Amino acid sequence: xxMFSMTPMWKGEKVIGYQAIAEDITSLxxxxxxxLRALEEKNAILSELHHRVNNNLMVIIGxxxxxxxxxxxxxxxxxxxxxxxxxxAISTIHKFxxxxxxxxxxxxxxxxxxxxxxxxxxxxxxxxxIEVDATNVQLDYNTLADLSMVIGELxxxxxxxxxxxxxxxxxxxxxxEGDKYVVTYSxxxxxxxxxxxxxxxxxxxxIRRIILNKMKGSINLKTEKGTDWxxxxxxxxxxxxxxxxxx
Numbered sequence: 001x002x003m004f005s006m007t008p009m010w011k012g013e014k015v016i017g018y019q020a021i022a023e024d025i026t027s028l029x030x031x032x033x034x035x036l037r038a039l040e041e042k043n044a045i046l047s048e049l050h051h052r053v054n055n056n057l058m059v060i061i062g063x064x065x066x067x068x069x070x071x072x073x074x075x076x077x078x079x080x081x082x083x084x085x086x087x088x089a090i091s092t093i094h095k096f097x098x099x100x101x102x103x104x105x106x107x108x109x110x111x112x113x114x115x116x117x118x119x120x121x122x123x124x125x126x127x128x129x130i131e132v133d134a135t136n137v138q139l140d141y142n143t144l145a146d147l148s149m150v151i152g153e154l155x156x157x158x159x160x161x162x163x164x165x166x167x168x169x170x171x172x173x174x175x176x177e178g179d180k181y182v183v184t185y186s187x188x189x190x191x192x193x194x195x196x197x198x199x200x201x202x203x204x205x206x207i208r209r210i211i212l213n214k215m216k217g218s219i220n221l222k223t224e225k226g227t228d229w230x231x232x233x234x235x236x237x238x239x240x241x242x243x244x245x246x247x
Contacts, residue, residue, distance in 0.1 A: 162189020
């Protein structure tokens with residue numbers, strides 16, 4: 001396999017001939033083809049991996065449902081729901097990635113809406129109205145995973161504790177602000193103080209650890225009317241966390 005190039009030869013303003021160069025690119029083309037085959041194999045393996053992981057997560061959820069249906073303890077049932085919600089958050093990520101060719105121009109609003117709807121199903125809280133307003137951005141896998149776990153915990157807490165009448169509103173927004181991302185999450189429920197000891201619970205501690213330690217972000221929490229969270233974290237994840245403020 002050869003690549004040819006021709007260069008005109010000039011005498012004054014007149015072309016008097018051409019110089020032709022032939023270069024053997026067989027080895028280069030074979031190398032390119034081997035790289036393409038390796039890339040296709042890698043993509044196939046990753047796709048199969050995501051598929052298997054998601055299937056395994058669904059099996060675990062199925063087992064949780066079996067234990068749930070056989071349990072007569074309300075406390076056990078609540079714990080199983082919490083575990084199921086967390087697994088669904090992870091499953092939603094894998095399902096999303098499986099259908100993505102890359103992380104550019106992520107339809108974050110549709111993704112977050114899907115995540116919240118799945119958690120809504122877990123707690124059978126369809127009387128709650130959920131609104132999502134999110135800017136499409138480029139997020140790496142780790143950021144998307146951390147964000148999903150945090151939002152999953154916030155939604156679980158609201159759907160479990162904030163709406164005794166099973167009716168209310170949740171609003172989630174995600175946008176860019178300079179070199180930071182901002183997440184606002186609010187509900188018009190009974191407020192965090194009514195969340196049955198959530199201040200020392202696993203859910204809030206998980207939220208704190210992910211945002212402050214992993215995302216290197218800050219939390220501002222207001223509980224005057226309902227619950228309002230403002231979470232800010234750097235795009236590059238290298239700045240020190242700013243701590244948590246509760247008002």
